[in-house]
Amino acid sequence: MIILILARVFYETRKKPVTRWNPDELEERVYEIIMERLGVDKAQIIPQATAQDLGADHDGWLDLLIDLEEEFGLDITDEEVECLTTVQDVLSYVIAKCGQETCDCGTCHAVSGDKSFGEF
Numbered sequence: 001m002i003i004l005i006l007a008r009v010f011y012e013t014r015k016k017p018v019t020r021w022n023p024d025e026l027e028e029r030v031y032e033i034i035m036e037r038l039g040v041d042k043a044q045i046i047p048q049a050t051a052q053d054l055g056a057d058h059d060g061w062l063d064l065l066i067d068l069e070e071e072f073g074l075d076i077t078d079e080e081v082e083c084l085t086t087v088q089d090v091l092s093y094v095i096a097k098c099g100q101e102t103c104d105c106g107t108c109h110a111v112s113g114d115k116s117f118g119e120f
Contacts, residue, residue: 023095030091033071037064047088054087065090072098 038054051061
């Protein structure tokens, strides 16, 4: 029982608290994380870019999403991972989850819930 309590405390202290970000600051930080994780220049990061466009394989894209979870205190589900196929999908998702009232992209899984993005 004590081990379970300690494990939960450890897990909860590792997650960063969710805070509201200015959308411009949020976009800049997401781009920085993409550049760091995937080793690309900012000029390569365009909204419609996919993992393949940025030179990442499936595992590299998953590592990027894990970095975003850790940075912003998110918990991205397996279903959501399958929907996050472009930079715009990722950015819209992070904006929606980080306390913004709405996401005007119209495609964000976190907001629309029933939008299908196809295969990764």
